[in-house]
Amino acid sequence: MDPVVDKRVARVSALWYTGMSLAVVAVFLILVRLIGGYPPAAIYGGAVWSFLLSMIVTMPVVTAHFKRRARGEG
Amino acid sequence: MTNRTITLTINGMHCASCQAAIETALRDLPGITQVAVNVSAGKAQVTYDPARVGLGQMAKRVAEVGYEVGEEELVLKVTGMSCASCASKIEAAVAGLDGIAGVVVNVPAELAKVRYYTGLGNPAEIRRAIRELGYQVEERAGGQAALDREREARRRELRRQGFWMLVAWPLAFLIMAGTFRKYWILPRFVPEFLASRLVLFLLTTPVVAGPGWQFFLNSFRGLRRGVTDMNLLYATGIGAAYLIGVINTFWPTAGFGGEKAVFFESAALLTAFIILGKWLEALTRGRTSEAIRRLMALQPKIARVIREGREVELPADEVLADDLVLVRPGERIPVDGVVLEGYSAVDESMLTGESLPVEKKAGDGVIGGTMNKTGAFKFRATKVGKETALAQIIHLVEEAQASKAPIQKLADWVAGHFILGVHVLALTVFFFWFFVGYWRFFDPASTFLLTPYALGEIGVFGFAILLSITVLVISCPCAVGMATPSAMMAGTGKGAEHGVLFKGADAIEATSKLQAIIFDKTGTLTRGEPSVTDVVSREPRDESRDEILRLAATAEKHSEHPLGEAIVRGATERGLAVPDADRFNAIPGHGVEAEYEGRAILLGNRKLMRERGVDLADLLRQAEELEANGKTAMFLAVNGKAAGIIAVADTLKEHSVEAVARLHRLGLEVLMITGDNRRTAEAIARQVGIDRVLAEVLPQDKAEEVKKLQAEGKRVAMVGDGINDAPALAQADVGMAIGSGTDIAKETGHVILIKEDLRDVVVALEVAKATMRKVKENLFWAFSYNVASIPIGAGLFYPFFKLVVSPELAALLMALSSVTVTLNTLLLRRFVPSLKREAVAIRPRERGTSFDLAPAPAGTHNPGSPVHGSR
Numbered sequence: 015m016d017p018v019v020d021k022r023v024a025r026v027s028a029l030w031y032t033g034m035s036l037a038v039v040a041v042f043l044i045l046v047r048l049i050g051g052y053p054p055a056a057i058y059g060g061a062v063w064s065f066l067l068s069m070i071v072t073m074p075v076v077t078a079h080f081k082r083r084a085r086g087e088g
Numbered sequence: 089m090t091n092r093t094i095t096l097t098i099n100g101m102h103c104a105s106c107q108a109a110i111e112t113a114l115r116d117l118p119g120i121t122q123v124a125v126n127v128s129a130g131k132a133q134v135t136y137d138p139a140r141v142g143l144g145q146m147a148k149r150v151a152e153v154g155y156e157v158g159e160e161e162l163v164l165k166v167t168g169m170s171c172a173s174c175a176s177k178i179e180a181a182v183a184g185l186d187g188i189a190g191v192v193v194n195v196p197a198e199l200a201k202v203r204y205y206t207g208l209g210n211p212a213e214i215r216r217a218i219r220e221l222g223y224q225v226e227e228r229a230g231g232q233a234a235l236d237r238e239r240e241a242r243r244r245e246l247r248r249q250g251f252w253m254l255v256a257w258p259l260a261f262l263i264m265a266g267t268f269r270k271y272w273i274l275p276r277f278v279p280e281f282l283a284s285r286l287v288l289f290l291l292t293t294p295v296v297a298g299p300g301w302q303f304f305l306n307s308f309r310g311l312r313r314g315v316t317d318m319n320l321l322y323a324t325g326i327g328a329a330y331l332i333g334v335i336n337t338f339w340p341t342a343g344f345g346g347e348k349a350v351f352f353e354s355a356a357l358l359t360a361f362i363i364l365g366k367w368l369e370a371l372t373r374g375r376t377s378e379a380i381r382r383l384m385a386l387q388p389k390i391a392r393v394i395r396e397g398r399e400v401e402l403p404a405d406e407v408l409a410d411d412l413v414l415v416r417p418g419e420r421i422p423v424d425g426v427v428l429e430g431y432s433a434v435d436e437s438m439l440t441g442e443s444l445p446v447e448k449k450a451g452d453g454v455i456g457g458t459m460n461k462t463g464a465f466k467f468r469a470t471k472v473g474k475e476t477a478l479a480q481i482i483h484l485v486e487e488a489q490a491s492k493a494p495i496q497k498l499a500d501w502v503a504g505h506f507i508l509g510v511h512v513l514a515l516t517v518f519f520f521w522f523f524v525g526y527w528r529f530f531d532p533a534s535t536f537l538l539t540p541y542a543l544g545e546i547g548v549f550g551f552a553i554l555l556s557i558t559v560l561v562i563s564c565p566c567a568v569g570m571a572t573p574s575a576m577m578a579g580t581g582k583g584a585e586h587g588v589l590f591k592g593a594d595a596i597e598a599t600s601k602l603q604a605i606i607f608d609k610t611g612t613l614t615r616g617e618p619s620v621t622d623v624v625s626r627e628p629r630d631e632s633r634d635e636i637l638r639l640a641a642t643a644e645k646h647s648e649h650p651l652g653e654a655i656v657r658g659a660t661e662r663g664l665a666v667p668d669a670d671r672f673n674a675i676p677g678h679g680v681e682a683e684y685e686g687r688a689i690l691l692g693n694r695k696l697m698r699e700r701g702v703d704l705a706d707l708l709r710q711a712e713e714l715e716a717n718g719k720t721a722m723f724l725a726v727n728g729k730a731a732g733i734i735a736v737a738d739t740l741k742e743h744s745v746e747a748v749a750r751l752h753r754l755g756l757e758v759l760m761i762t763g764d765n766r767r768t769a770e771a772i773a774r775q776v777g778i779d780r781v782l783a784e785v786l787p788q789d790k791a792e793e794v795k796k797l798q799a800e801g802k803r804v805a806m807v808g809d810g811i812n813d814a815p816a817l818a819q820a821d822v823g824m825a826i827g828s829g830t831d832i833a834k835e836t837g838h839v840i841l842i843k844e845d846l847r848d849v850v851v852a853l854e855v856a857k858a859t860m861r862k863v864k865e866n867l868f869w870a871f872s873y874n875v876a877s878i879p880i881g882a883g884l885f886y887p888f889f890k891l892v893v894s895p896e897l898a899a900l901l902m903a904l905s906s907v908t909v910t911l912n913t914l915l916l917r918r919f920v921p922s923l924k925r926e927a928v929a930i931r932p933r934e935r936g937t938s939f940d941l942a943p944a945p946a947g948t949h950n951p952g953s954p955v956h957g958s959r
Contacts, residue, residue, distance in 0.1 A: 020116075045523055059549045060518070063556070067515040070511045074112075075508065078112065
C-alpha cells in the first residue's frame with residue numbers, strides 16, 4: 015500500500031477504534047452510575063480494563079476494514 | 089511483469105494466530121497477491137510481483153510483526169582478490185542473484201559471507217558467480233551452513249526458552265512459597281521475609297521483565313500492524329496480574345482488593361508455565377518433521393569424481409551431469425546415474441521403502457543418497473543438484489507439508505478469529521462479574537481450584553478481572569491451529585518413509601475417503617510384456633515339456649516378435665540351453681518354421697497348423713481352456729505332428745493379487761480399466777480378484793470412465809503410470825502414479841508411489857487413514873478442551889462450587905493442551921503399515937519355500953503354481 019495512504023488509513027482507523035473503545039468505557043460508566051455503590055478504584059480500574067480489551071478487539075478489526083476499503087475491496 | 093510464487097521459511101511461529109498475523113502483514117505490502125502460511129511447516133507461500141515488491145521488504149515486514157524469515161549463511165574462502173574493488177565486484181555480482189539477503193566480502197581474510205533466504209538462494213550459483221569473476225572459491229572448512237535449518241531454528245528456540253525457564257521457574261517457586269507461606273507445613277521451611285509483598289515484588293519483576301518481556305514486545309509489534317496473536321493473550325494476562333500486584337503492594341487502599349489480593353504468584357507462574365509450554369512445543373513440534381530431516385541428512389556432501397583422468401573429491405552439489413563418479417563400499421551414492429562398471433548391492437530403503445538391497449550392475453540406474461553396501465562401481469551422473477530423485481522427493485515432501493487440507497479450513501477460521509473472540513469473551517465476563525456476578529454469587533470463603541488460597545477480601549474489580557484474565561489465559565487457539573497441520577506433516581513424512589509421496593495435504597484427506605480404486609491393466613496390474621505361462625505336452629512328462637519349450641525357443645531364437653522373445657526368455661529363465669536353429673523362417677501373422685538337428689519345427693497359430701495339415705484334435709480342448717483364461721496359445725509341431733502348446737500372456741505383477749485382496753479387506757471396490765477385449769480383460773480380472781472390469785476403453789476415454797464412476801457418487805482413485813494415464817489420473821479424486829522410480833518431477837497425479845509395488849496403494853491408504861484419524865483426534869481434543877475450559881475459566885460453575893481457576897492453573901492447562909496435540913501427533917511415528925507388520929511374521933516362513941517359477945503368471949491364481957504345469 016502507498017505509504018501516504020497507509021498513514022491516512024492508520025489515522026482514520028485510530029480515530030475509529032479509539033472512539034469505539036471509549037464508547038465501551040462510556041457504557042461501562044453508565045452501568046456503574048445506574049447500579050451505584052462501586053469504590054472509585056474499581057471504577058477507574060474497570061474503565062481502564064474495558065478500554066484496553068476494547069482497543070484490543072477493535073484495533074485489528076477496524077484497521078483491516080479501512081485497509082480493505084483503501085484497496086477498493088469494499 | 090509476471091507474478092512469481094516463492095516459499096519463505098518463517099521462524100518463530102507458534103500457532104494459528106501467528107499465521108494470521110504474518111498473512112495480514114504480508115498482504116498489506118504492495119504487489120503481493122497471495123499469501124498462505126503454514127505454522128507447522130514454518131513456511132509462507134507468497135505470490136508477488138517482483139517489480140513492485142522485493143524479498144527484503146517482505147523479510148522486513150515479517151520482522152516488524154515479530155517473526156523472522158529464515159536465512160542461511162554461506163561462508164566461502166575466496167582466493168585471488170587483491171583490493172577493495174574485488175570485494176565490491178563480488179558483492180555486486182552475488183547481491184544480484186536470486187534470494188540473497190546480504191553479502192560481505194573481506195579481502196584480507198579472503199572470506200565472503202553470504203546470507204541468503206532459506207530455499208531461495210542457491211549456494212552452487214553463488215560459488216559459480218564468484219568463479220565466473222575469475223576468483224577461486226571453496227567452502228570454508230567448518231563454516232558450512234547447517235544441514236538442517238529447521239533443527240537449528242528449533243535449537244535456538246529451545247536454548248532461548250530453556251534459559252528463560254531457568255530464570256522463571258526458581259523465582260516462581262520462591263514467589264509461590266512466599267505467597268502461600270502460612271499454609272500447610274510451609275511456615276516451618278519458608279522464612280517470613282519471603283512473604284513480604286515488597287520481596288515478592290522484587291522477585292516477580294525480573295520474571296515479568298525478563299522471560300515475560302518477549303510477549304509484551306511481540307504483541308506490541310503485532311498491534312502496531314493491526315494484528316493480534318497469542319502473545320497478546322499472554323501479555324494481557326501477565327500484565328494485568330502484575331499491575332494489580334504492584335498497585336496492591338504500594339497502594340493497598342486503592343480499592344483493588346488490598347493486601348490479600350496480590351497476584352504476584354499469578355504473574356510469575358503464568359509466565360513460567362507459558363515459557364514451559366513454548367519450550368515443550370519447540371521440543372516436540374520439530375519431531376513431526378523428522379522425516380524431512382532424515383531425507384535431508386541423506387544428501388551426501390562429498391563425491392569422488394574422475395576429472396581429466398584423475399580421481400578428485402568434490403562437494404556433491406558440484407558434480408555435473410555426465411561426470412564419472414566412483415563409489416566404494418559403505419559410501420553413499422552422491423547423485424543419480426547409470427552404472428558403467430562394477431557390481432554391488434545398494435540399500436535403497438531410505439528412498440523407496442524397499443527393505444532388501446538392490447543389485448546393481450552395468451546399465452542399472454542408481455539413486456543419489458542411497459547406500460552402497462558391498463562392491464565398488466563407477467557410474468555416469470545423469471541427474472545432479474535439484475534434479476536428483478532425492479532433491480525432488482525433499483521438494484515434494486516440503487511442498488506437501490506446506491499445503492493445507494480442506495479439513496483445515498474450519499480450524500483455520502476458528503483459530504484466526506479465536507484471539508478476538510476470546511478478548512470479546514473476556515470483556516463480557518468482566519462486565520458480568522463486575523455488574524452482576526460478584527454481588528449475587530461471591531463468597532469470601534471461596535478458593536482457587538487445587539489450592540487452599542482463599543479469595544478473601546478481593547474486591548469486585550479484583551474478582552471480575554481475575555476471571556477475565558483466566559479466560560484469556562485458559563483458551564488455547566494453538567491446539568486448534570496445530571491439530572491439522574502437525575498431523576499432516578507427520579503423515580506426509582510417514583508416507584515418504586515408505587516410498588509413498590503425497591503431493592499435498594488435500595491428497596491425504598482425499599485418499600482417506602476413497603471408496604473405489606481403478607487400476608489400469610497393462611503396466612500396472614500386469615507387467616506389460618508377455619511371458620510363458622503354460623507349456624502343454626502331448627506326453628505328460630516334465631522332460632517332454634522342457635523339450636517342447638526348448639524346441640520352440642530354438643525356432644524363435646532370432647525372432648523379433650514379442651511372443652517369440654517371451655518364449656526364448658521363458659526357456660532361458662527355466663535354465664534350458666537355446667541353440668541356434670539350422671534354418672529359420674518367419675511366417676508373418678502366423679508363426680515361424682525352423683529346422684534343428686534334422687527335425688522340422690513349426691510354431692504358430694491354428695491357421696498355420698491347418699494350412700500345414702497338422703492334426704490338433706488332441707490339443708484343442710486345452711488350447712480353448714487357455715484362451716478362455718486370456719492367454720495366447722501357440723501350437724508346436726515337430727516333423728508335421730502336433731507336439732504341444734505354449735501359452736503366452738501378459739503376466740500379473742508380483743503383488744497384484746495381494747494388493748487387490750488387501751484393498752478388498754479395507755472395504756474398497758476395486759476395478760480394472762483396459763483397452764483389451766472383454767474376454768481377456770475378465771480373465772485377468774478373475775485371476776487378480778477384481779470385482780468390476782471396464783474393458784475395451786480407449787486410452788483417451790479412461791478419464792470419461794472415471795467421471796462416470798464419480799457420477800455414481802463414489803470417491804475414486806485411479807492407479808496407473810503417471811505419463812500415459814495422465815488425464816484419468818487428473819480426473820480421479822486421487823490419481824496414483826506408480827513405479828515412477830527417479831522420475832518424480834514428471835509425474836502427474838496426487839500420490840506418487842516410488843516403487844513398482846502395487847501394495848503401496850494399500851500403504852498410501854493406510855497412511856492417509858491413520859493421518860486423518862490423528863487429525864480428527866487432534867481437532868476433537870482441541871475443540872473439546874476450549875469448549876470445556878473456557879466456560880470453567882469464566883466462572884460458569886462458580887455459583888455452585890465456589891471455586892475459581894487461578895490464572896497460573898489456566899496457563900498450565902493451556903500449555904498442556906497445546907503439547908497434548910503435538911504429542912498425540914507424534915504417536916503417528918509408531919505407525920507401521922499392515923504390510924510391514926505382517927511381513928515380519930511371514931518372512932521366516934517364506935524363506936523355507938521357494939518356487940522355480942519365472943515371472944508370476946497371469947494364468948495362475950496361485951502365485952506358487954509352476955509355469956510348466958500341464959493342463
